[in-house]
Amino acid sequence: MSSLEIKDLHADVVTDEGSKEILKGVNLTIRSGETHAIMGPNGSGKSTLSYAIAGHPKYEVTSGEVLLDGENVLEMSVDERARAGLFLAMQYPVEVPGVSMSNFLRSAATAVRGEAPKIRHWVKEVKEEMGKLDISAEFAERSVNEGFSGGEKKRHEILQMALLKPKFAVLDETDSGLDVDALRVVSEAVNEYKANNEVGVMLITHYTRILKHIHPDFVHVFAGGRIVESGGKELADQLEESGYVGYIGKAEAAAV
Amino acid sequence: MTVTDDNVASTAAAAEATVPAASRGERFSSYDVEAFEVPSGREENWRFTPMKRLRGLHDGSAPATGEIEIDAEPAPEVRVETVGRDDERIGAAGRPSDRIAAQAYSSFEKATLVTVPTETKASAPTVVRLHGPGEGKTAYGHVQVRAEAFAEAAIVLDHVGSGTYADNVEFVLGDGAQLTVVSVQDWADDAVHVSEQHLRLGRDAKLKHIVVTLGGDLVRVSPTATFAEPGGDVEMLGLHFADAGQHQEHRLFVDHAVPHCKSNVLYKGALQGDGAHSVWIGDVLIRAAAEATETFELNRNLVLTEGARADSVPNLEIETGEITGAGHASATGRFDDEQLFYLQSRGIAEEQARRLVVRGFFHEILMKIDIPEVRERLEAAIEAELQAVGV
Ligand SMILES: Nc1ncnc2c1ncn2[C@@H]1O[C@H](COP(=O)(O)OP(=O)(O)OP(=O)(O)O)[C@@H](O)[C@H]1O
Numbered sequence: 029m030s031s032l033e034i035k036d037l038h039a040d041v042v043t044d045e046g047s048k049e050i051l052k053g054v055n056l057t058i059r060s061g062e063t064h065a066i067m068g069p070n071g072s073g074k075s076t077l078s079y080a081i082a083g084h085p086k087y088e089v090t091s092g093e094v095l096l097d098g099e100n101v102l103e104m105s106v107d108e109r110a111r112a113g114l115f116l117a118m119q120y121p122v123e124v125p126g127v128s129m130s131n132f133l134r135s136a137a138t139a140v141r142g143e144a145p146k147i148r149h150w151v152k153e154v155k156e157e158m159g160k161l162d163i164s165a166e167f168a169e170r171s172v173n174e175g176f177s178g179g180e181k182k183r184h185e186i187l188q189m190a191l192l193k194p195k196f197a198v199l200d201e202t203d204s205g206l207d208v209d210a211l212r213v214v215s216e217a218v219n220e221y222k223a224n225n226e227v228g229v230m231l232i233t234h235y236t237r238i239l240k241h242i243h244p245d246f247v248h249v250f251a252g253g254r255i256v257e258s259g260g261k262e263l264a265d266q267l268e269e270s271g272y273v274g275y276i277g278k279a280e281a282a283a284v
Numbered sequence: 285m286t287v288t289d290d291n292v293a294s295t296a297a298a299a300e301a302t303v304p305a306a307s308r309g310e311r312f313s314s315y316d317v318e319a320f321e322v323p324s325g326r327e328e329n330w331r332f333t334p335m336k337r338l339r340g341l342h343d344g345s346a347p348a349t350g351e352i353e354i355d356a357e358p359a360p361e362v363r364v365e366t367v368g369r370d371d372e373r374i375g376a377a378g379r380p381s382d383r384i385a386a387q388a389y390s391s392f393e394k395a396t397l398v399t400v401p402t403e404t405k406a407s408a409p410t411v412v413r414l415h416g417p418g419e420g421k422t423a424y425g426h427v428q429v430r431a432e433a434f435a436e437a438a439i440v441l442d443h444v445g446s447g448t449y450a451d452n453v454e455f456v457l458g459d460g461a462q463l464t465v466v467s468v469q470d471w472a473d474d475a476v477h478v479s480e481q482h483l484r485l486g487r488d489a490k491l492k493h494i495v496v497t498l499g500g501d502l503v504r505v506s507p508t509a510t511f512a513e514p515g516g517d518v519e520m521l522g523l524h525f526a527d528a529g530q531h532q533e534h535r536l537f538v539d540h541a542v543p544h545c546k547s548n549v550l551y552k553g554a555l556q557g558d559g560a561h562s563v564w565i566g567d568v569l570i571r572a573a574a575e576a577t578e579t580f581e582l583n584r585n586l587v588l589t590e591g592a593r594a595d596s597v598p599n600l601e602i603e604t605g606e607i608t609g610a611g612h613a614s615a616t617g618r619f620d621d622e623q624l625f626y627l628q629s630r631g632i633a634e635e636q637a638r639r640l641v642v643r644g645f646f647h648e649i650l651m652k653i654d655i656p657e658v659r660e661r662l663e664a665a666i667e668a669e670l671q672a673v674g675v
């Protein structure tokens with residue numbers, strides 16, 4: 029049983045014009061086996077939260093803690109965090125020209141597992157996982173994310189999750205850019221991973237449609253850089269009905 | 285006709301498309317060194333070159349004090365000869381267009397001639413290794429590679445060692461010849477090398493000209509491509525990697541003066557360390573007679589550390605509207621933090637992530653080098669460069 033604890037997390041985005049506080053005291057604990065949906069309006073800081081956990085250099089944590097099984101994640105480099113069992117499926121996966129997907133996946137698996145996977149097992153494993161996600165074999169020789177459609181990028185993010193087997197996965201708007209069929213395929217892959225592994229999931233989304241496929245144990249409303257309300261699945265239904273309007277006002281009032 | 289012009293400059297470098305005051309086609313050329321004025325460094329042609337580091341190659345104060353040593357491993361079908369400067373074949377590909385090239389032309393005593401006979405396909409690459417004259421010594425040289433009509437071959441000119449060296453290299457392609465040439469500048473740290481390379485293509489000839497610059501204190505390579513007859517196709521590829529204090533300059537000129545010819549230029553450079561400087565000039569001239577020309581040139585630079593600088597100046601002059609296509613692009617960027625973050629977020633350590641990105645950057649060019657021995661050697665050289673500074 030693992031836990032990911034986020035305690036009173038404050039973070040700034042650092043730009044050429046200076047820094048600006050985006051996260052204003054996030055508190056959240058996720059245990060393995062749990063799925064937490066984080067829902068919130070555009071610009072509320074959901075991606076910032078996921079980047080702060082992963083250690084993106086543009087985001088600076090100014091106070092608070094992130095603990096993985098009691099270990100301070102914020103002191104680890106980006107790659108150490110991944111090797112410790114954190115995974116971020118990005119909202120906008122990055123293109124890396126000239127680096128083939130197969131080389132990338134193998135380098136990542138070697139790093140995370142601490143040894144190069146045996147080539148025959150590896151080929152079979154990759155083929156199987158690609159099959160589950162309806163990814164055709166030719167993608168292996170293409171450059172990482174280069175020229176992939178939005179949906180193809182998202183499938184590859186989940187492929188990486190399945191191969192790297194994290195203890196905690198942050199899925200940042202994995203549903204956006206997916207059509208109905210793709211959403212089903214991707215959700216099934218996530219559900220299968222959840223069923224077969226001890227994993228905690230933070231599912232960031234703007235819409236409720238993915239929650240019909242991946243059932244959350246907890247739903248949190250994220251607005252103005254913090255969690256403003258938490259509940260069960262019924263909270264998502266309520267959001268579907270009335271949107272975020274009420275929360276935006278509340279968050280702004282709270283921030284004054 | 286399509287003309288594209290896409291120019292992206294970043295903080296690390298200056299990239300500008302300039303049209304020089306005079307057309308590139310009017311640049312003076314001569315075999316006689318005295319016909320050129322001593323350059324001061326302010327001329328368009330010299331403004332990026334650190335003149336003090338030329339060791340007098342440009343002002344007549346550097347007499348030959350040594351010799352270039354040559355050893356060749358020719359394919360069985362290919363002939364390598366050493367000839368005197370009076371050999372009538374010499375000078376066929378073009379006249380020197382700057383004072384150092386003219387100095388080299390006036391000063392060399394022996395030339396190396398590599399001939400691929402008519403309608404012959406070489407069964408293996410030919411490697412010609414040129415060893416510098418040694419530290420503190422100066423040498424002048426001349427090399428001519430001749431691919432006679434319908435010949436096919438791959439030739440590697442491998443420059444290694446120490447010293448100061450200026451030369452002219454000619455590539456003379458007969459009708460229908462197909463030649464791949466690689467000029468590798470893998471000099472020791474002290475070396476200064478200034479080279480004018482003259483590419484002359486016969487009817488329907490095809491030349492792949494690859495320049496690889498890795499070592500040396502100052503390396504300046506100026507390839508000029510001309511077409512004797514229609515139907516020529518030249519692909520000019522370059523790969524360079526400058527370390528702290530190194531100056532690497534590549535000045536290209538493609539002179540389209542006859543119809544139905546093609547040129548495609550792709551140069552990629554990486555730079556790292558204080559004072560690493562690369563200069564890329566890409567002049568393409570499409571003269572009025574050169575109808576149905578197709579040309580594209582691209583230069584990309586990757587600045588890996590602070591204190592390195594890349595200058596990139598593409599320049600396209602078009603004197604006829606009847607062309608098939610013409611375009612150029614140039615961009616210089618720093619290491620992409622997003623790419624590094626992405627790779628690291630998958631557990632890949634920073635150092636390895638950087639290597640993956642740099643290898644990825646050069647991948648496009650390496651894939652076009654179809655001589656496996658050369659490609660493997662370059663891959664190894666890039667690895668060594670990365671290792672040296674722990675990028
Ligand atoms: N790199 C950046 N440069 C400038 N501003 C940024 C940067 N990253 C985030 N911000 C700002 O921080 C705020 C939060 O952005 P973030 O991407 O975390 O929101 P989000 O909740 O993920 O939104 P969305 O639903 O659109 O994905 C926004 O106002 C955004 O403009």
Ligand SMILES: [Mg+2]
Pocket residue numbers: 074075076119200201
């Ligand atoms: Mg977001």
